[in-house]
Amino acid sequence: MSIQINSQTLHKTVIRNNYCSGCGVCTATAQSPFKMELTKNGQYIPVVNANMHSDTKTVCPFASNQPDETQIAKKLYKNAGSRFHPEFGYYKNIYAGYVRNGNYRIQGSSGGSVTWLTDQLLKDNMVDYVINVAEQNSPEIRFKYQIQENINNNTNGSKSKYYPVNLEEVLAYIKQHNGRYALVGLPCFVKGIRLLQQTEPVFAERILFNISIFCGHLKSTHYLSLLIAQFSVDENEVIHFDFRYKLPGHKASDYGTKIITTSGKKLVKPNKELFGTNWGWGLFKLKACDYCDDIIGETADISFGDAWIPEYEDDYKGTNIIVTRHSVLENLIQKHMTNGDLHYEKISTGKLIQSQAGGFRHRREGLAYRLYLQQKKGGFVPEKRVKPLKIKSKKRRKIYKIRMQLQEKSFYSEHYKNIPALKKELLPLIRKLEKVYEHSAWTKFRLKLKKWLKKK
Numbered sequence: 001m002s003i004q005i006n007s008q009t010l011h012k013t014v015i016r017n018n019y020c021s022g023c024g025v026c027t028a029t030a031q032s033p034f035k036m037e038l039t040k041n042g043q044y045i046p047v048v049n050a051n052m053h054s055d056t057k058t059v060c061p062f063a064s065n066q067p068d069e070t071q072i073a074k075k076l077y078k079n080a081g082s083r084f085h086p087e088f089g090y091y092k093n094i095y096a097g098y099v100r101n102g103n104y105r106i107q108g109s110s111g112g113s114v115t116w117l118t119d120q121l122l123k124d125n126m127v128d129y130v131i132n133v134a135e136q137n138s139p140e141i142r143f144k145y146q147i148q149e150n151i152n153n154n155t156n157g158s159k160s161k162y163y164p165v166n167l168e169e170v171l172a173y174i175k176q177h178n179g180r181y182a183l184v185g186l187p188c189f190v191k192g193i194r195l196l197q198q199t200e201p202v203f204a205e206r207i208l209f210n211i212s213i214f215c216g217h218l219k220s221t222h223y224l225s226l227l228i229a230q231f232s233v234d235e236n237e238v239i240h241f242d243f244r245y246k247l248p249g250h251k252a253s254d255y256g257t258k259i260i261t262t263s264g265k266k267l268v269k270p271n272k273e274l275f276g277t278n279w280g281w282g283l284f285k286l287k288a289c290d291y292c293d294d295i296i297g298e299t300a301d302i303s304f305g306d307a308w309i310p311e312y313e314d315d316y317k318g319t320n321i322i323v324t325r326h327s328v329l330e331n332l333i334q335k336h337m338t339n340g341d342l343h344y345e346k347i348s349t350g351k352l353i354q355s356q357a358g359g360f361r362h363r364r365e366g367l368a369y370r371l372y373l374q375q376k377k378g379g380f381v382p383e384k385r386v387k388p389l390k391i392k393s394k395k396r397r398k399i400y401k402i403r404m405q406l407q408e409k410s411f412y413s414e415h416y417k418n419i420p421a422l423k424k425e426l427l428p429l430i431r432k433l434e435k436v437y438e439h440s441a442w443t444k445f446r447l448k449l450k451k452w453l454k455k456k
C-alpha cells in the first residue's frame with residue numbers, strides 16, 4: 001500500500017472517469033503537474049500543466065491502493081482513548097447542541113458550532129489562521145476558500161455552501177507561510193489533507209486542526225444558478241446568496257434560500273417552493289459523491305452536522321451533532337459547556353446514525369450496488385470500504401438506478417437556468433422515482449394493516 005500515486009495513473013483513473021470531487025489536494029505536492037480549473041459543467045477538476053513529468057507522484061482521496069478512512073483515523077485516534085463504531089469509525093464523544101453566546105447560532109447553518117470553534121481557536125491563540133469558505137463578490141465564483149486571522153470577519157465564513165470549492169490556493173499559501181492553521185473541510189477534503197500531511201511534512205507541522213462538516217453530497221455551480229433562476233432576477237445582479245436561511249416557526253430542516261440584489265432587494269423563498277431542492281433527487285450532484293463512503297468526516301479532529309431528529313428539529317434556530325476525536329478539542333468543548341457558552345448534551349451512537357439515516361443508506365447499501373453496476377460495466381472502479389454487491393431488494397435497486405440517471409442527466413443538462421426546459425427533461429425520471437417510493441409506502445401500509453388484522 002502506498003500513500004502516493006503516479007500522476008498519470010491518477011489522471012487515467014480518478015480524473016478521466018470523473019470520480020474526482022475537485023478538492024485540489026493533488027495540486028499541493030512537490031512538482032505536482034496539476035492545476036484546478038472550473039469546467040463548463042460547474043465542477044473543479046485538475047488539468048495537466050504544460051510542465052508535466054510523467055513520473056511525478058501526488059496524493060488523492062479517491063486513489064486506490066492507499067490507506068482508507070478507518071486506517072487513517074486508527075493511526076491518529078486509536079491510542080488517544082477513542083472508541084470505535086463500525087458505521088462511523090473512531091470517536092471520543094458525541095453531542096447534540098448549539099452555541100449560546102453571540103450570533104453564532106442564528107448566523108450559522110445549524111447550531112453555529114463550527115464558526116464558534118474556529119473563532120475560539122483564534123481567541124485562545126491556539127492557531128494563527130483559520131481556513132474556511134467565504135462568499136466572494138463575483139458572479140463567476142460565488143464562494144471560495146479564504147485564510148482568516150481576524151475573528152471579527154469570521155462570520156463571513158459561516159453557513160453551508162452547496163457549491164464547489166477547492167484547496168489549491170490555500171494549500172499553496174500554507175506551504176509558503178509559516179504559521180498554525182485550522183482548516184474546515186468536507187470529509188473527502190480532510191482525507192486528502194491527511195494523505196498530504198503524511199507525504200509533505202510542512203502541512204503536518206502547520207495544519208494543527210482538521211475540522212470536518214458532515215456531507216451528504218456536493219453540487220456543481222449550476223445548482224446555485226437553478227435556484228437564482230427561480231427568483232426571476234438576473235444572476236449578475238445577485239450580490240449575496242444564502243443556501244440556508246432560517247425560517248422562524250418552521251422545522252430546522254425546512255429552511256429557505258435568501259438572495260440580495262445590487263439594488264438592495266432582499267428576497268427569500270422557502271426551499272419547499274423551489275424546484276430541485278429535494279436532496280433525495282441529487283440534482284447537480286458530483287458523480288464522485290455517489291462513490292464516497294465517509295459521511296461524517298472520520299479522519300478529522302472533530303466533525304459537525306445537523307441534528308435533524310425529532311427532539312431537535314422543531315427548533316428552527318438549528319442544532320448541531322458534534323463528534324469529537326482530538327483530546328484538545330474535546331477539553332475545549334467541555335470547558336465551554338461548563339461556562340455556559342455551549343448548550344451541548346451527550347447523545348448515543350444510535351441517535352447519530354438516526355440523524356444521517358438517509359446518508360448511511362445511500363452510501364452503504366446504495367454504494368455497494370453502484371459499485372456492482374460499475375464493475376459490471378468494466379473499467380476503473382474506485383476502491384472503497386464498502387464492497388460491490390447486487391443488493392436483494394428490487395425496489396432499492398430501482399431507486400439507486402433512477403438516482404444515478406438523475407445525477408447524470410441534471411449534471412450535464414444545459415437547461416439549469418431554464419426551469420420549464422429542465423423540468424421537461426427531468427420530470428419523467430423524478431416521477432418514476434416518486435412512484436417507486438409510493439409503492440414502498442403502500443407495501444409498508446399493507447403489511448402493517450395485515451399485522452394489525454392478525455392481532456384482532
Ligand SMILES: Cc1cc2nc3c(=O)[nH]c(=O)nc-3n(C[C@H](O)[C@H](O)[C@H](O)COP(=O)(O)OP(=O)(O)OC[C@H]3O[C@@H](n4cnc5c(N)ncnc54)[C@H](O)[C@@H]3O)c2cc1C
Nearest residue numbers: 108109110111112113114115132133159161215216305306
Ligand atoms: C456540501 C455540504 C453537504 C452537507 N451535508 C450534510 C449532511 O448530509 N448531513 C449533515 O448533518 N450535515 C451536512 N452538512 C453540514 C451542515 O450543513 C452544517 O455545515 C454543519 O452542521 C455545521 O453547522 P454550523 O452551524 O456549526 O456551521 P457554521 O458555523 O455555519 O459554519 C459552517 C462551516 O462550514 C464551512 N463550509 C461551508 N460550505 C463549505 C464547503 N462547500 N466546503 C467546505 N467547507 C464549507 C464554512 O466555511 C464554515 O466554516 C453539509 C454541508 C455542506 C457544505
Ligand code: SF4
Nearest residue numbers: 020021023024026060
Ligand atoms: S479528488 Fe482531489 S486530489 Fe483527487 S484528483 Fe480530484 S482534485 Fe485531485
Ligand code: SF4
Nearest residue numbers: 187188215218289292
Ligand atoms: S459526498 Fe463525499 S465526495 Fe462528495 S463532497 Fe462530500 S465528502 Fe466529498
